[in-house]
Every structure is written in structure tokens, then in C-alpha cells.
Amino acid sequence: MTLELGGKGANLIFADADGRAVERGVRHVMENTGQSCNAPTRMLVERPLYDAAVETARRIAEDTRVGPAHDAGDHIGPVVNARQWEHVQGLIQKGIEEGARLVAGGPGRPEHLNRGYFVRPTVFADVKPGMSIERIEIFGPVLSIMPFDSEDEAVAIANDTDYGLTNYVQTADEARRHRLARRLKAGMVEMNGQSRGKGAPFGGTKASGRAREGGIWGIEEFLEVKSISGW
Template sequence: MTDFNKLHTDKLYIDGQWQASEGGSSHPVIDPATEEEICQVVQGTAEDVDTAVAAARRAFKSWRNTSASERRDYLNAIADGMEKRREDLVQAVSRALGCPAHITKWLHVDGPIYAMRYYAERTALMEKTEKAGHSLVLREPVGVCGFITPWNYPLHQFAGKVAPALAAGCTMIAKPSENTPLQDYVMAEIIHDAGLPAGVFNLVPGAGPVVGAALAAHPEIDMVSFTGSTRAGVEVARVAAPTVKRVTQELGGKSPLIITPDADLEAAVRWGCEDVFINSGQTCTALTRMLVPAERYDEAVAIAKQMAEEVALGTGPDALMGPLSSARQRDIVRSYIEKGVAEGARLVTGGAETPENFPKGFYVKPTVFANVTNDMTIAREEIFGPVTCLIPYRDMDEAIAIANDTQYGLSSGIWARDAESALPVARRMEAGLCFVNGGEFNYDAPFGGYKRSGNGREFGEAGLDEFIQLKSVQLPE
């Protein structure tokens, strides 16, 4: 098992070296499965952000002018380092988040390695010029970036920001969540060993209202990319507004899964439940509102109940679902379950009580609600836990109306007879993603939401576009 005390968790990584914080305070990283402390991580200050931004600004002057082939080699070297230290990355995410290690490997680590190589092969796009009448259109990096990443998919979102930014020629300061910072320390070591020039990548962990706010407000940061709650995303945008920097946000969701009347109901319901229960429901794209034809509703509820009761809890090789990330998150999820019962939804299985055989750890039972209407709190607000709500519909127009009746628009799903028959429904969904008949997340395609689920895109070539400034050069005719 990885000894995280050997990481430089008492230091910040700034300007190519490990250095002490101006403040010196620390924050415990807790194993949510055992409730024991893993290690202490230093908490940066606004002054540390100033130091890191100055380093990134200096580095940008030369890094922006590196060739695409140089940046490609650096990104591939980082990906090679991630391959070599795959187990360290798995343990860093699994231990601090609580996701079973065998799931962490494919859910949290394999994709980010792929993303690094994906953007390595797209650095050449920065040297592409286009003719527009008598003008040339050039691509240039946006500049110094501040990255605020979440605790639920910490390495995934790290790669979704850092990889395209490096490919574009940007420099950066990364701030991980206080709950799950360990993978960023492993990545800082990997990046250092890859020989990335000093100041291109900087790591300043710390509290959101301190380090996150300093990044968002800093006049020498050209772009801030935030992943987290809608509430916090609004605050980041507000603080960033006076400096007119670019802001991208990947925020909350309350996503629907429409199961059509001609779908394989057993396959659809089981997949829909697993989508919610994986990562203990702490997934912004989770399809937490399952919309089922009224005539098949009771059958769907029975399948969901059986599926939830089959879920193995724990962190071992047979477990599907680990604990929630923290005591606070566990308590939030339990309060939503209690509110669902209070508002008249039928608790089919699960509930707010501590699961049997798990006296320690921040566990919550896989929970299924029936008789849910779309005006209930559990159907309106993002619970961020293993809770799914089954809602009946009479016809497809009503299903789509219910699906789109939300302030969010991050994700959606359809399970139909086949993919071809699902596409007309997908076109009517007001969401940035749509998963059809169990289709998997695709790192080659853009990821992002509509409405209050945010703006901007990550992954795919659209993810690179977020870090590009376009320049028009007007030539004489």
C-alpha cells in the first residue's frame, strides 16, 4: 500500500520545486472507509497563490512559444509516468475518496491516462492556420490558468483541465479539493520527473474560500476553470467578473433516464441503478431520475429494488459501492432520504439508517424511491449519493417534459429498443450529454452542460478550444 507520508504533502509545488507555505496550516485527509487519518496536507494562502501566479506568468513567456512537437513529448512523458505510477494514483484516489480500488482503476485512472495521450496528439492543432477571405486566423494559448477541481472525480477533472492547457501552451496553478488532494501530489511528482519547465505547472492546495477565491480574483490569471457545485460556481464567476477573465464551469446535475415502452426493461433498470450507485452516487452526470412507462412501473420498481439489495458495500474486490467521501456528505444524503419520506415518496429499499455490518465508515444504503413526482425535493435537487427516484409517465411527450423540467442540463439517458429509435428522443433532451442504451463516457467527445449545469466543454477537441485565443491577421488584398 502506498505510504502517503512519503509524498511532499507538507509543501506546495511552485516554480519547479517543493516549498513551504506562507501560512503553514494543514488539513487532515480522512479515509472514509475507516474514518482514520491518512496524512496531513498543507493549506495554501492567498500569498502562496501570488507566488505561484508570478511563476506561471514568467514561465508563460517561453512556454507559449514551444513547438507543438515539444509539448507533445512532454504530455506523452507525463502519460508514461502515470502508467508507471498507476498503482500510486489508484491508491491516492481510492483511499481518500472511498471508491473500491478495483473500480478506481478503470473509473478514475485509466481515462486520465488516455486523455494525456489524446491531447499529446492534438498539440499540432495550435499550429494550424486558416484562411478567411484576406485574413489568416491563428491560434494562441489563453495564458495563465487557475484550476479548481472537485473531490468526486479528482484525477479525471485534473486531466480534463491540465492536459488540454499544456497542449495549448498555457501555464497553470491547480487547487485540488481538501478531501482528495493526494493524486495531485503524485501528479506533481510525475510532472516534475517528466522535466516540464519550472513554473508551467504549480500546485497550491487549500480551502475554496481562500485559495479558490484568490485564483478566481487574481488579475494575472487569464482563465479559471471550476468543477463543483452550482452554488460555488456562481461565486467563482462573481469573484472573477471584475477582471473579465475567461470562466468555464462544470456544475451540478439532476439527470433523467427515459426508458421507452419498447425497451428491455430489466437491462434498462439495472443499468440505470448501477449508473447511480457507482462511485456511491457521487457523480454529477448520474441519471438519478428514472422515467418509466406507467404500465410497466410496478415491474420497474421491483427490478430496482432487487438491484439495490444486491449491491455489495465495502472497499474489497467484490464491492460495487464504497462509503461517501466524508461524514458531512453522508449526513447530507441521509437528510435528503428523510426529506423524501417526509414529502410522501415511497421508500422501496435502503434508507437513512447505518448499513448493517458497517459501524465505521461513511456508508449509506443504496436507496430506491417510488411514487415520486417531479416537484419533490429529491427530484429537484442534486443529492450526490446512492439515491434513485422512479417517476412514471403516460406518453413520450410527457416523459420529455418531465426530463427537461429541471434547472440543470448536464446529462441525460435513453434506453430504447435500439439506438436508432432513441436518437429522435435524444435530440429533444436539454442536456449536454445523452447516454443511449448504456453507451459509455467518451474522452474523444465534448463534456459539459446546458442551463445551470455550467458552460464550456472539457475533453475532445472542444476541450482544447477552451484554452485558445483566436487572432485574425488582416492581409492586404
């Protein structure tokens, strides 16, 4: 059996990243109401950029509209069912109880909605490694932000997870991008908002599963190898 499972993607944003890096990362988490296995739900920001990144994330989250599918315009909808809504709500509450700083959103439905499985776009700052919201896949519009001071620290935090689907790197330093691509333990690494090439396989490592979709590797998942001696 081969499976493509969940993730807890780390988005490493260095101080020399392009001006849209933070906004791009926040929107990626919020789209599809956070129900994307490759969402960069852990945003690791180099210390000089940290305060500005938190403010940008707050603004983007608060500007993200929530509503039913028949509403006009750009917005996100509900999570899939009651069980998932309760799971997301429980982890948002856990983040507050464990001491993360709630920057936007929070428990409950958006104020203009009194029913349905709608979640407030939520951002936590000052998240520490080991907190529940940093360890568990939430699968909702919830972003955890934490600072780092060195490349080694960022890699250690990013790799300290049961998952290994997609990690992200935002930096203008080409040599650093190449180092990080090798050091990050994930089936996919995306850099500076650039999509992977056509035919590139989609899949992860560790608890994210080892299956691959797409390209030659995706076809090979459906093949069985026969070994014969003395032909």
C-alpha cells in the first residue's frame, strides 16, 4: 500500500526575501479554508523581519472574507464537516491555553455567521516548538508564526516534525536556497513562490506517506516488479 497523507509545512522566510513572501505564505494557508495537505502552516521568520511579518499576517487574515459558496466575490468557505470544525476549534483553543499570542481570528464562527462549519481565519505569533498548534496538522485556516536567528535553527525547527510533505524557502541568496533544498526533510521544497516543474512528482516522506503522484514516479506507483533468475 502507498499513501499520500498530510503535512505540517514549514515556510522559511529570510530577511532578504521578496516583498510579497509573507503575504504569499499567509494566502496559501487560508485558501481552500486551510484544507490543503501542503499548506505552509508553520511560518518561520528571520528575526529582523519578524514583527513586520506578524503585522502583515494579521492584516491578510482579517481581510480574508468567509462565507457560503453562493456569495459573490473572493472568499473562503466552511470546513468539510462538524467533526473537522470541532477539531480546528479545539486546536485554536489549545493554542491560546499553551501561550501562543493570538493575532487574528480565534475560536468560534465569524461574527456575521451563526451556523455552518465556518472558521475565523486565525494567526498565532510567538509560537514555540512543541506547542500543539506547531505539532498537529490542523487542516483549517490557522497559521503559526515563530522567529529564528540562524539558518541552522530554522532547519532544526522545520525538520522537527512527524511530517515531511512540502517545505518552502523565501530568500534572495541562491547558495542558501541550494543548501536548504538539501537539508530540509520533505518530499517537496518550493522556493520563492515558484511552482515545481511539469512532470515533477507530488509526495512526501515520514508520516506524510511515501507515495508519489505525477510524472514517471506517479506511473511507477502502479507497477509491480518481477525478479527472475536463470532466464
